[in-house]
Amino acid sequence: ATPTSIMVGTGRAAELGVLFRKGDALQRLESVGIVAFDKTGTLTEGRPELVRTTAAPGFDEGEVLRLAASAEQSSEHPIARALERAAEGALPQAEEVEAIAGHGLSARVEGRRVLVGAARLMAREGIDLGPLSAAHDEIAAAGQTPVLIAVDGHIAGALAVADKVKLGARAAIAKLHAMGLKTAMITGDTRATAQAIAAELGIDHVEAEVLPEGKRDAVRALRDAHGAVGFVGDGINDAPALAEAEVGLAMGTGTDVAIESADVVLVSGDTKGVVEAVHLSRAVLRNIR
Numbered sequence: 001a002t003p004t005s006i007m008v009g010t011g012r013a014a015e016l017g018v019l020f021r022k023g024d025a026l027q028r029l030e031s032v033g034i035v036a037f038d039k040t041g042t043l044t045e046g047r048p049e050l051v052r053t054t055a056a057p058g059f060d061e062g063e064v065l066r067l068a069a070s071a072e073q074s075s076e077h078p079i080a081r082a083l084e085r086a087a088e089g090a091l092p093q094a095e096e097v098e099a100i101a102g103h104g105l106s107a108r109v110e111g112r113r114v115l116v117g118a119a120r121l122m123a124r125e126g127i128d129l130g131p132l133s134a135a136h137d138e139i140a141a142a143g144q145t146p147v148l149i150a151v152d153g154h155i156a157g158a159l160a161v162a163d164k165v166k167l168g169a170r171a172a173i174a175k176l177h178a179m180g181l182k183t184a185m186i187t188g189d190t191r192a193t194a195q196a197i198a199a200e201l202g203i204d205h206v207e208a209e210v211l212p213e214g215k216r217d218a219v220r221a222l223r224d225a226h227g228a229v230g231f232v233g234d235g236i237n238d239a240p241a242l243a244e245a246e247v248g249l250a251m252g253t254g255t256d257v258a259i260e261s262a263d264v265v266l267v268s269g270d271t272k273g274v275v276e277a278v279h280l281s282r283a284v285l286r287n288i289r
């Protein structure tokens, strides 16, 4: 590609809110065979809301939410904000708060040991879901994130947290497919939840329950199977995957760490930007061949 054609291409992209931080990314994008997306904040709005509370026998719904929200007070996870917004009244101070990456957290609230997180956190702690097992599966099958709560070693509640799919995400995926690209989702969320959302969006491959350190490995595995990878993400834990991919595309609405690790920035956080970026890279390269 001539420097001039690349300049024209990146200039056109900038007008569309697609910023190429590195000129050669325009060329590398043309060779990409699969585009992988982070889920939360990239395909979804990233502002989950509590939509359902189920208490285990012997527990009260309000109490379960109060304990969970208290335990989450110092967490930066979007789930923590959802529980805080939903809980009513003053929350007791949590102590001994310990985040368990990719699983949830543990804390002491009013002298009780509270665990909040995914089913695999409960499995790890040897806590049986018992009567809440069906609620867990229903929540996940609906594409919502199940948040389980245990109190002093016993399952106490199952909350459902729902995050809206971004407007236009489904159309963007369809356009990528029409351009001959494959698509994937890489997420730390529960497998059934991820699969339900992927099905709604028409995404080909799902890598779920990926630990924060595992996103880079997931990009490598997709490359081995499908060729050069474009990865789209917004979070701190997306940075290694953004750097690993042939082309890393960060949401402009995302964290600084993600933006700094990316080759391309989609200013408004619109998934349509991915389609525009691929389209422009092809147009520029076609002109110069």
Ligand code: ADP
Binding pocket: 039, 040, 072, 075, 077, 079, 080, 101, 102, 103, 104, 105, 116, 117, 118, 145, 146, 147, 187, 188, 189, 190, 210, 211, 212
């Ligand atoms: P993601 O945000 O992509 O889902 P994470 O690695 O942050 O990835 O978390 C993976 C899963 O672990 C979440 O989907 C959630 O089920 C659970 N989890 C992690 N942190 C928390 C938390 N603070 N509260 C509740 N659940 C959590």
Ligand code: MG
Binding pocket: 038, 039, 040, 041, 042, 233, 234, 235
């Ligand atoms: Mg995210």
